[in-house]
Every structure is written in structure tokens, then in C-alpha cells.
Amino acid sequence: MRASRIRLLAAAGITLATLSLTACQDGxxxxxxxxxxxxxxxxxxxxxxxxxxxxxxxxxxxxxxxxSEGHSQAGxxxxxxxxxxxxxxxxxSAGSGTTSGSGDAETRVACNGSNTTVTVQPVSRPLNxxxxxxxxxxxxxxxxxxxxxxxxxxxxxxxxxxxxxxxQSVVGIAPGESAYAGALLASADGSGEGGxxxxxxxxxxxxxxxxxxxxxxxxxxLPAKGVYYDSSMAVTYWQQSMDExxxx
Numbered sequence: 001m002r003a004s005r006i007r008l009l010a011a012a013g014i015t016l017a018t019l020s021l022t023a024c025q026d027g028x029x030x031x032x033x034x035x036x037x038x039x040x041x042x043x044x045x046x047x048x049x050x051x052x053x054x055x056x057x058x059x060x061x062x063x064x065x066x067x068s069e070g071h072s073q074a075g076x077x078x079x080x081x082x083x084x085x086x087x088x089x090x091x092x093s094a095g096s097g098t099t100s101g102s103g104d105a106e107t108r109v110a111c112n113g114s115n116t117t118v119t120v121q122p123v124s125r126p127l128n129x130x131x132x133x134x135x136x137x138x139x140x141x142x143x144x145x146x147x148x149x150x151x152x153x154x155x156x157x158x159x160x161x162x163x164x165x166x167x168q169s170v171v172g173i174a175p176g177e178s179a180y181a182g183a184l185l186a187s188a189d190g191s192g193e194g195g196x197x198x199x200x201x202x203x204x205x206x207x208x209x210x211x212x213x214x215x216x217x218x219x220x221x222l223p224a225k226g227v228y229y230d231s232s233m234a235v236t237y238w239q240q241s242m243d244e245x246x247x248x
């Protein structure tokens with residue numbers, strides 16, 4: 001009997017120990033779950049607060065972008081205005097230059113026997129010189145190129161130009177105005193040869209290139225006694241004034 005009672009008590013003790021152990025395990029499991037829940041709950045606000053600064057930063061960036069776009073648009077408008085002004089100015093300038101150049105090319109012609117009157121006159125000073133005058137009788141300005149080509153009667157040679165008299169530019173004559181050339185008829189020291197008297201003079205005009213024809217010649221009247229000349233005869237380039245023509 002005593003042995004049976006001891007066994008029953010031992011069995012009851014084991015059962016109680018088992019129940020106590022089970023209860024303890026359930027409590028620990030619940031506490032673990034509670035700890036896990038607290039950890040998750042604490043983490044969530046941290047994440048939320050972390051997101052908030054990101055949202056704020058994004059808003060600031062958007063404002064910066066808007067400001068940048070505003071500055072860019074303002075700068076672009078100013079640049080466009082400047083380009084437009086420059087373009088219009090360039091067009092006006094180019095148009096003016098073209099019109100002016102075209103007008104000059106169309107109105108200028110060559111001086112020759114068809115649009116001028118030519119006269120010649122021996123002068124006392126300088127000695128043995130003759131003045132040639134060309135007056136523009138046309139309606140347009142005309143140009144005299146190089147020097148006159150002189151020929152007395154049936155003369156077989158052409159008097160050479162005086163190079164020291166060459167002007168800086170082509171001599172032009174407005175309608176009604178005159179230009180001049182001077183001719184040295186004979187050397188003052190008598191060094192020239194074949195002296196003779198001419199009774200007819202032909203004045204030729206040159207074109208745009210040396211020794212080319214510039215159009216009809218002129219045959220001005222000579223003094224009744226004629227004009228004496230020899231092999232030293234020479235002629236100046238066309239000049240704008242009488243003094244320049246007789247200074248060589």
C-alpha cells in the first residue's frame with residue numbers, strides 16, 4: 001500500500017511539473033510576440049519620419065527647378081530681342097550698299113568725241129607747250145582714261161606720255177565741266193629732230209585698258225599758221241585742272 005501511494009504521488013508530481021512547464025512556455029511565447037509587436041510598431045514611426053524629410057527635400061527641389069526655369073525663360077527672351085535687332089540692322093546696311101554700287105555703274109560712261117568738245121591752244125608759258133581742253137557735252141558723267149593719243153597730219157609715230165604726270169585715279173568730268181592735258185611740242189634746247197608744222201590734229205581716246213579704243217576721236221581746229229613740233233614731243237595724262245596739265 002505504501003509503495004502504491006508513493007507511485008501515485010510521484011505520478012501526480014510529474015503531472016503538475018508538466019503543467020507548470022507548459023504554462024511557463026505559453027507566457028514566454030506571449031511575451032516574445034509582444035516584444036516583436038512593439039519592435040515593429042516602433043520601427044514604423046521611424047520609417048514615416050524618415051520619409052517626411054524626403055518629401056520636404058523633393059518640394060524644395062521642385063521650387064529650385066521652377067526658379068531655374070524662370071531664369072532661363074527670362075534670359076532667352078533677352079537674347080531673342082538682341083538677335084532680332086542685329087539682324088534687321090544688317091539687312092538694311094546690305095540693301096543700301098547694293099543700291100549705291102549699282103547706280104554708279106549704270107550712270108558713268110567713257111569720254112570721247114561723241115559726248116565732248118575738244119579744243120587746243122598753244123601757250124606762251126611754259127615755252128613750246130599746247131593746252132588740250134575736253135568739255136563734257138553729254139548728260140552723264142564721263143571718265144578720261146590714261147592720256148590723249150595725238151597725231152598731226154600723217155604722222156607715223158605716237159608721242160609718249162610724261163609718266164610724272166600720272167594721276168592717282170581716273171579723271172571724271174561732270175556734264176558741262178572740263179578736264180585737261182598738256183603737250184610739250186618741242187624741246188627748248190633744240191635737241192629734238194625732224195621739226196615740222198602740223199595743220200591737222202587728231203585726238204584719240206583710250207579705253208579701260210592701255211592703247212585700246214575709247215570711242216570716236218576728235219579733230220579740233222588749229223591756228224591758221226599751224227603748230228610746230230619735233231621728235232621730242234610728249235603729252236601728259238589727263239588732269240583735273242589746267243595748272244596740273246601745264247606743270248610738266
